[in-house]
Amino acid sequence: MYLFGASGHAKVIMDVLNNMSVPVTGLFDDNPAVKELNGTAVLGKYAGQELDAELIISIGDNNIRSKIANQLQVQFGKAIAKSATISNSADIAEGTVVMQGAIIQASTQVGKHAIINTRASIDHDCLVGNFVHVSPGAVLCGNVHVGEGSHIGAGAIVIPNLRIGKWCKIGAGAVVISDIPDFSTAVGNPARIIKCNQNE
Numbered sequence: 001m002y003l004f005g006a007s008g009h010a011k012v013i014m015d016v017l018n019n020m021s022v023p024v025t026g027l028f029d030d031n032p033a034v035k036e037l038n039g040t041a042v043l044g045k046y047a048g049q050e051l052d053a054e055l056i057i058s059i060g061d062n063n064i065r066s067k068i069a070n071q072l073q074v075q076f077g078k079a080i081a082k083s084a085t086i087s088n089s090a091d092i093a094e095g096t097v098v099m100q101g102a103i104i105q106a107s108t109q110v111g112k113h114a115i116i117n118t119r120a121s122i123d124h125d126c127l128v129g130n131f132v133h134v135s136p137g138a139v140l141c142g143n144v145h146v147g148e149g150s151h152i153g154a155g156a157i158v159i160p161n162l163r164i165g166k167w168c169k170i171g172a173g174a175v176v177i178s179d180i181p182d183f184s185t186a187v188g189n190p191a192r193i194i195k196c197n198q199n200e
Contacts, residue, residue, distance in 0.1 A: 010058035
């Protein structure tokens with residue numbers, strides 16, 4: 001596996017891949033000063049060369065990950081921690097990473113290049129869009145839909161049957177009890193919308 005992005009997020013993905021017995025051949029990063037990460041060579045900027053293994057975009061920022069994914073013409077892999085609990089009826093798309101201790105329940109669909117972070121819990125029949133990040137300890141109850149590019153903050157809770165729009169930001173520890181429209185930022189308990197800006 002190759003990784004695009006040599007950062008702290010990449011370190012966690014490297015641990016997941018190591019536990020899966022999947023070797024990390026190298027990393028790409030635009031910063032010429034970064035030469036290695038945890039003993040693995042950083043190969044410089046990716047310049048379109050043909051790769052002999054799949055690639056994961058190891059960048060935490062949803063917007064940047066989306067832009068890079070739409071530019072690259074490569075085969076994408078995925079990384080699922082052995083300690084994660086994944087229902088046999090769940091579907092996880094390419095480019096997505098599922099960190100240690102995460103739970104993904106029955107009939108849930110997780111889109112491309114998403115991040116299901118440490119001990120996040122996603123219950124039955126959820127739909128998690130492309131480029132979403134469900135942060136450590138966040139909880140999506142049953143039948144929650146999260147739109148493309150949205151970020152669910154650490155420890156946030158979304159009650160059942162709600163819709164979180166695309167490119168939303170749900171603050172850490174928020175408790176979401178009603179639908180959140182596209183491009184909104186919501187914080188608090190209960191969560192309230194404090195900003196709605198399509199240009200961000």
